[in-house]
Every structure is written in structure tokens, then in C-alpha cells.
Amino acid sequence: MSQATQGGGAPDREAGMSFSIDEWFVVTLARTIRDREVVFHGFGSPCAQVAMHVARHSHARDMLLVEGATYAVNPDPPFIPPTGNDLSLQRSASYRMRFEEFFDAAIRGDVDRMFLSGGQIDPYGNTNVTAIGPLDRPKVKLGGGGGGCNLAATIRHLSLWTTRHRSGRTLVEQCDFITDVGHRTPEGSRAELGFTGGGPEWLVTELGVFDYDADGRARLRRLFPDVTLDDVKAATGFELQLAGDLQTVPLPSAAEIAALRAVDPLGVRRSEFAPQELRRTFTHREGARCIC
Amino acid sequence: MPFHLNTDKLVDLSQAAHTVTDGALIALGGGLSARLPMALVRELIRQRRRNLHVVGSAHSIDVDLLVAAGALAVCEESYVGFEQDLGLAPAYRRAAETGAIEIRESCCATILTQLRAAEFGVPFLPVRGVKGSDIRRLHPEYAEVTCPFTGEALVAVPPLRPDVTLIHAPLSDRRGNLHLDQPYVLDERFAAASRTVVATVERIASTEEVAEAGITIPAHLVTAVAEVPYGAHPTSCYPGYAYDRGHIAEYVTAATSGGAALASYLDRYVIEASTEEAYRKVVGEERLAALGCWSDSTTAWKELFA
Numbered sequence: 001m002s003q004a005t006q007g008g009g010a011p012d013r014e015a016g017m018s019f020s021i022d023e024w025f026v027v028t029l030a031r032t033i034r035d036r037e038v039v040f041h042g043f044g045s046p047c048a049q050v051a052m053h054v055a056r057h058s059h060a061r062d063m064l065l066v067e068g069a070t071y072a073v074n075p076d077p078p079f080i081p082p083t084g085n086d087l088s089l090q091r092s093a094s095y096r097m098r099f100e101e102f103f104d105a106a107i108r109g110d111v112d113r114m115f116l117s118g119g120q121i122d123p124y125g126n127t128n129v130t131a132i133g134p135l136d137r138p139k140v141k142l143g144g145g146g147g148g149c150n151l152a153a154t155i156r157h158l159s160l161w162t163t164r165h166r167s168g169r170t171l172v173e174q175c176d177f178i179t180d181v182g183h184r185t186p187e188g189s190r191a192e193l194g195f196t197g198g199g200p201e202w203l204v205t206e207l208g209v210f211d212y213d214a215d216g217r218a219r220l221r222r223l224f225p226d227v228t229l230d231d232v233k234a235a236t237g238f239e240l241q242l243a244g245d246l247q248t249v250p251l252p253s254a255a256e257i258a259a260l261r262a263v264d265p266l267g268v269r270r271s272e273f274a275p276q277e278l279r280r281t282f283t284h285r286e287g288a289r290c291i292c
Numbered sequence: 293m294p295f296h297l298n299t300d301k302l303v304d305l306s307q308a309a310h311t312v313t314d315g316a317l318i319a320l321g322g323g324l325s326a327r328l329p330m331a332l333v334r335e336l337i338r339q340r341r342r343n344l345h346v347v348g349s350a351h352s353i354d355v356d357l358l359v360a361a362g363a364l365a366v367c368e369e370s371y372v373g374f375e376q377d378l379g380l381a382p383a384y385r386r387a388a389e390t391g392a393i394e395i396r397e398s399c400c401a402t403i404l405t406q407l408r409a410a411e412f413g414v415p416f417l418p419v420r421g422v423k424g425s426d427i428r429r430l431h432p433e434y435a436e437v438t439c440p441f442t443g444e445a446l447v448a449v450p451p452l453r454p455d456v457t458l459i460h461a462p463l464s465d466r467r468g469n470l471h472l473d474q475p476y477v478l479d480e481r482f483a484a485a486s487r488t489v490v491a492t493v494e495r496i497a498s499t500e501e502v503a504e505a506g507i508t509i510p511a512h513l514v515t516a517v518a519e520v521p522y523g524a525h526p527t528s529c530y531p532g533y534a535y536d537r538g539h540i541a542e543y544v545t546a547a548t549s550g551g552a553a554l555a556s557y558l559d560r561y562v563i564e565a566s567t568e569e570a571y572r573k574v575v576g577e578e579r580l581a582a583l584g585c586w587s588d589s590t591t592a593w594k595e596l597f598a
Contacts, residue, residue: 266597
């Protein structure tokens with residue numbers, strides 16, 4: 001059972017017992033990382049980027065963190081800047097990889113986890129970051145996939161995320177364009193395509209958390225406490241499958257919230273959320289014991 | 293790719309940009325908001341270059357400005373945009389949506405493999421990914437190859453030899469030995485795979501000083517070098533200066549409006565500012581100097597981005 005109650009006021013940052021959805025979301029993403037994993041985030045991904053630093057300062061102290069656009073290994077940035085390619089993201093790094101050092105490692109299978117998002121995500125975890133609508137005349141040309149279309153094939157696990165589930169346009173039955181491959185495409189399964197990575201393991205949204213069943217289809221495992229199943233159904237463009245043990249998303253610890261606020265004083269993670277989502281704040285219930 | 297052995301590569305910016313001809317395949321150095329060859333991009337626009345084909349990894353205002361000025365025909369970058377912070381690239385997006393430019397979106401790892409094929413002098417190299425992705429549909433030049441040892445079917449990609457690579461670096465000598473700070477992104481690979489390499493640098497120094505700092509790209513790969521202080525502005529060139537987030541936001545606002553607002557940005561910062569000296573004046577010497585304050589303290593650095 002959740003110990004959280006939804007609050008209307010501003011988070012009490014001093015006490016560390018109140019937090020907003022962006023903070024709970026990032027901590028939830030951080031918890032998809034296991035200790036001693038080699039982990040990478042793409043650029044333009046502040047939530048995933050902050051999550052990696054939170055994980056490294058809480059439950060995954062021996063992970064190897066590779067910054068998404070500087071390829072710095074285990075840096076301690078004084079703050080997360082609004083761009084992925086800034087010198088601050090190399091501060092105190094133990095090593096700085098060359099671009100090709102990172103890509104070689106990922107492609108031969110030595111990187112354990114990557115974070116990926118998309119303007120569209122289908123039930124098999126295929127993602128579209130290229131274009132909405134037909135590519136010869138797209139309705140919206142998105143930025144593009146960076147290195148994802150090779151990396152998604154060989155990195156061991158993928159943690160997918162979106163902060164735009166509620167829009168109803170993100171989780172779709174079929175992507176207009178598949179940039180990065182999930183568990184299965186019209187051309188076949190990962191095994192049939194000869195991919196060595198395991199594909200999407202988690203999909204974290206601002207409404208809840210999905211994992212993937214044996215057929216590689218998304219399955220709702222966790223809900224945020226201020227979200228109903230009907231909310232999720234209304235926002236999801238594919239048939240919603242539920243896990244047998246559907247529960248509330250586990251609460252963040254005070255230590256995780258403190259780590260997050262220390263690494264992201266500029267609040268760049270908040271740029272991923274619609275303004276109305278950022279009004280979602282939570283407090284640990286009166287008398288609840290510290291869970292850190 | 294062929295070695296360039298002349299001992300004095302020093303030219304001015306105009307001569308450097310003339311290396312790029314209409315229709316050329318060009319690789320842009322740096323990435324996202326760091327060390328983009330912006331002075332060269334502005335000069336190409338002043339010289340009214342047309343039908344360019346750009347290739348590279350993750351880029352932003354360099355590509356978008358070329359699109360805004362009508363200089364681009366084909367875009368083969370893996371990403372063009374302003375990240376979560378400032379969002380989609382307005383001119384690039386509009387041109388893609390109206391069909392004004394051809395989108396051949398690629399993947400960083402595929403481009404790296406293609407550059408290596410050019411460096412190795414082999415007719416193709418295989419990649420393991422790409423299959424199942426619609427990125428493959430944008431590249432009829434890719435083929436499939438069966439491994440003679442394992443029987444595995446892989447995607448074969450051809451060599452990529454840019455006509456010109458454009459790089460901005462903090463330091464070089466007159467011979468063209470370039471010192472870069474990390475991340476080098478694809479600059480080293482571009483330099484080795486390209487027919488010609490044109491660089492702008494913050495400062496020309498003695499060969500001894502550049503060697504002391506560390507030579508990242510050797511002179512024999514470089515065709516021409518021009519001294520252009522703040523040549524990466526509004527992107528960063530550390531240790532000299534951080535990126536100018538305010539200026540980039542001003543550009544994104546103008547480019548999103550399009551029409552007169554975008555024309556006015558281009559006039560003010562590129563066409564009427566007919567040299568880089570004029571550009572620096574319009575931007576403001578004080579503003580530029582303030583971008584160097586990142587090293588004063590963490591607070592000062594943070595405030596630049598707030």
C-alpha cells in the first residue's frame with residue numbers, strides 16, 4: 001500500500017518529505033538501474049540523465065555511468081546543464097571516452113542499459129523519434145534518433161520512458177516510423193533480426209510503470225496513486241494489459257530525493273513535463289516512518 | 293584523405309569557406325551546443341552557397357541556420373534539434389514538412405562505420421543494427437551481406453568520404469596541427485575520411501605550443517586554417533567560453549516565427565554583419581566576454597544557463 005497522499009501545496013523541500021511528480025518519476029527511472037551495470041542515456045534526455053546520477057548516489061554506487069553526449073565516465077557534475085554537451089558534465093570524470101570507444105563497446109555488447117524515449121511508442125516498445133505522419137510529407141519532423149537504431153539492437157537492456165503518456169498521442173498501436181527497434185517489428189522478432197540485446201525491460205510514464213510479457217508486449221505493473229486505471233486506459237492507444245500484481249509505484253526515499261535535488265539544482269528534468277503535470281505533489285503520510 | 297603537405301595553411305575565413313562548392317557533401321564538426329563551426333556556417337551563407345548535403349551526428353543551430361538560409365538540399369544528420377530545452381529545430385522541421393529538403397536521417401553508429409570504411413579503404417563494412425528500423429528505408433545505398441564465417445546476415449554500408457569537413461578548434465599552428473578538447477565527437481574520424489579539412493581556430497600559436505597542448509588532428513590531414521575568435525559562438529568552445537543559451541533562444545524564437553523575424557535575424561547577424569568582426573560587434577563584446585566567466589565559480593557557471 002502506498003504511504004503517499006496527494007497534496008495541493010508546494011513541496012516542502014527542506015523536510016525532504018514532500019516531492020513532486022518529476023522527482024518521483026526520476027527516482028522510479030533510477031530504480032530500473034541495477035548496481036554494477038554499465039549505463040548510458042541519449043542526449044536531450046534530462047530525466048534519464050538525472051536518474052543515472054541519482055542511482056549512482058543511492059543504490060548503484062558501483063555502476064559505470066557514461067554521459068550521453070560527452071562520453072565522460074562517472075563524472076560528478078556541479079549541476080546538470082540544459083544541454084547534453086557541456087563541460088560541466090565532464091567534471092571529476094574518472095575517464096573520458098572517445099565517441100567511438102563508447103559506440104564500439106555498446107555494439108559488441110558491453111553496455112548493460114540505455115534509456116530511450118519517443119514521440120510514439122508501440123506495445124512492443126518500438127520507438128519513433130523521426131517523424132509523425134508519412135516521412136515524405138511529415139506532419140511533424142522530430143529531431144531524429146542519434147545513435148539509437150544501432151544501439152537499441154545490442155545494448156543488453158532498454159529502459160523506456162515518456163512524460164507525455166496522458167496526451168493520448170504517445171503510446172500508440174503502431175508507430176508511424178520505427179526509429180529504434182523494441183521486441184518485435186513487422187520484419188520479425190529481435191532473435192529473427194539477429195539482435196544480441198534483450199530489448200525494452202521497463203517503460204516508465206508519468207501515469208505508471210510497464211514491464212514486458214513473454215511475447216514482448218507492454219503490461220502495466222505499477223500506478224502512481226493519483227492516477228486511475230481509467231486514466232491509463234483513456235491515454236493508451238493499444239489494448240491495456242495488466243500485471244497480476246498491479247500495485248502503486250514504490251515511494252522515493254529521502255536519500256534519493258536529496259541526491260536528485262543536489263545534482264539537478266536547475267530543475268532541467270522539469271522541462272520534460274507538461275505544466276499541469278508539475279502541479280502533482282505528494283507527501284509521505286503523517287507519522288509514516290522514514291523509508292530510506 | 294590524401295595528405296596535405298604544404299607547410300603554411302593559414303588563410304582568411306572567406307578563402308576557407310570557398311573550399312566548399314555548391315552541392316558539396318560536407319561534414320560538420322562538434323555536436324549539439326559545443327564547438328560547431330559557426331563562423332564557417334555564417335560565411336557559407338554570406339557567400340550564398342547552395343544545394344549542400346550535410347552529414348554527421350547530433351547537431352543544432354549550424355544545420356538549422358543553413359536550412360533557414362536556403363543553403364541545404366540534403367540532410368543526413370542523425371539528429372537536428374535543440375534538445376528538451378529549446379525543442380525542435382524550426383527551419384529544419386519546416387523544410388522537412390514542406391519537402392524543401394531531403395531527409396536521409398542516419399544513425400551515429402552507422403556514420404562512424406561508414407567513415408571507418410573510407411579510412412580503411414574498403415568498399416563496405418557491416419553493421420548489426422538498422423534491420424527492422426525504418427531508417428533503412430531512407431538509405432537505398434545500404435545492402436545486405438552474409439558473413440562468410442558465421443552465415444549471419446548483416447547490413448552492409450558503403451564508405452563515407454565527405455568533400456569537406458568543417459571544424460572549429462581552440463588552437464592550431466600555421467601548418468594546421470589542431471588541438472581539440474574532448475568530446476571530439478566525430479571530428480577525428482571526419483578528418484581522416486574527408487577529401488579536405490577546413491578549420492577555424494580561436495588562436496594561431498606556435499607548433500611548440502600546440503604540441504604541448506596536444507595535437508588531436510595532424511596537419512597532414514588539414515587543408516586550410518583561419519583564425520576566428522569566437523568562431524563557435526553561439527555554441528561553446530571551452531576553455532574559452534560556454535554556449536550562449538540566450539542567443540540560441542533568440543534564434544529559435546525568430547526561426548519559429550519564420551518570415552520577417554527569421555529574415556531579420558539573418559540580416560542582423562549574418563548578411564549585414566558581413567565579417568566575423570562585425571558579428572562580434574553586433575553580439576556585443578561584453579556579452580561574449582561574460583561567456584568566459586564560467587570558470588570563476590560554480591554559481592557563475594550555473595547562472596549562465598539559468
